[in-house]
Amino acid sequence: MVTVGVVVNEEKPLAQQVADEMARWFATRQVQMGIPLTNVNQLVMAPTEKLKEVLAPVQWVVALGGDGTLLNTARLVAPLGIPVLGVNLGRLGFLTEIDVADLFSTLERMLQGDYQIEERMMLQAQIRHEGELGPVFYALNDVAITKGSHPRMIRLETSIGNDVVSTYSSDGLLISSPTGSTAYSLSAGGPILSPDVHALLLTYLCPHVMDARPLVVAEDQTVQVAVLTPHMQGMVFFDGQPGIPLVSGDEVIVKKAPFTCKLIKTAGRSFFQILRNKMQQGR
Structure with a gap:
């Protein structure tokens, strides 16, 4: 059975709503939520051994928020080699892979193994x-x-x-x-x-x-x-x-x-396409 962790930025009201929708969506597909509806600040404060225990069954983690939420999540899961999907609920979203409108179609593809891993130093x-x-x-x-x-x-x-x-x-x-x-x-x-x-x-x-x-x-x-x-x-x-x-x-x-951050990539956009779109290069 696939086990997915979900990390929520509580400062963004939409994040909790999306997490609740994800819980229902996963339940219809026999997918278990390993760290359901978890605030990233709670994880940051968790002792290392407790964190390892919580994350042990997790195949990948979805971070609901913005770049800050993804950064916080990455520092926690990267030492354990767990990939992260960033979902942008913020303004710029340079690091996050997708917007919330594409979340469930992306999750469907991921359950079928249709995604890539990009390793970041x-x-x-x-x-x-x-x-x-x-x-x-x-x-x-x-x-x-x-x-x-x-x-x-x-x-x-x-x-x-x-x-x-x-x-x-x-x-x-x-x-x-x-x-x-x-x-x-x-x-x-x-x-x-x-x-x-x-x-x-x-x-x-x-x-x-x-x-x-x-x-x-x-x-x-x-x-x-x-x-x-x-x-x-x-x-x-x-x-x-x-x-x-x-x-x-x-x-x-x-x-x-001594390890990398494993970012889940599904959108097929290159770094330079993201750079142009997010930073408005050449406009």
């Missing part, structure tokens, strides 16, 4: 505080190191491997995956990377120098960012989730994660 990060490494965090889009709410700039030293490549005062630094190159990094002036180009992208936020340009480095590199500003608290964010404070001397270490 993910990032992993750790904070080194007073010489001790903290827990591992994952991101599909980006790791953002910023000055937080402080009005002054933060001074960051960035190293690639054993080499220091920059020491700038700025509003912060983004370390993005190719998927994240069309998110915050794009707004900050970074280049767009095709998702099949596995690399890390560094984009500075309002640097107080003339020569700070975005930097693309190989996927096997490790990026280390040290906070140099004394008596000031910075922040680090993973896919825009609530931040973790940083103090002078802390380091954020970012590299490619």
Whole structure:
């Protein structure tokens, strides 16, 4: 029996309605809902072992919301290798695969095995505080190191491997995956990377120098960012989730994660078609 997980963004009233319709639709097809009508925030707070237990029988997960819901869901299920279908109930929906109008026809095709899997590179990060490494965090889009709410700039030293490549005062630094190159990094002036180009992208936020340009480095590199500003608290964010404070001397270490995010693709659109349609390229 097929078991499908459904993750709901409770901030979108339509999401609950669609989830209820999905439950009835699945019931007529002998499809079990493994994590029915689950709020993604509840899953985020679940202990790792409990999360593995809940997701163990699930073949794939449907995320009802927008790009934010998909990002939250991806971080939870990607380590377990579970594919995700993103359904757009939001505004832009760059990462989500389909709109809600196409949901049930898409699910019918998926039950017949008519879909593809697109693997997206993910990032992993750790904070080194007073010489001790903290827990591992994952991101599909980006790791953002910023000055937080402080009005002054933060001074960051960035190293690639054993080499220091920059020491700038700025509003912060983004370390993005190719998927994240069309998110915050794009707004900050970074280049767009095709998702099949596995690399890390560094984009500075309002640097107080003339020569700070975005930097693309190989996927096997490790990026280390040290906070140099004394008596000031910075922040680090993973896919825009609530931040973790940083103090002078802390380091954020970012590299490619040992697994990918498996996105379900059914619409037959290329990345460049989506780019043109969603970003209104050439209009």
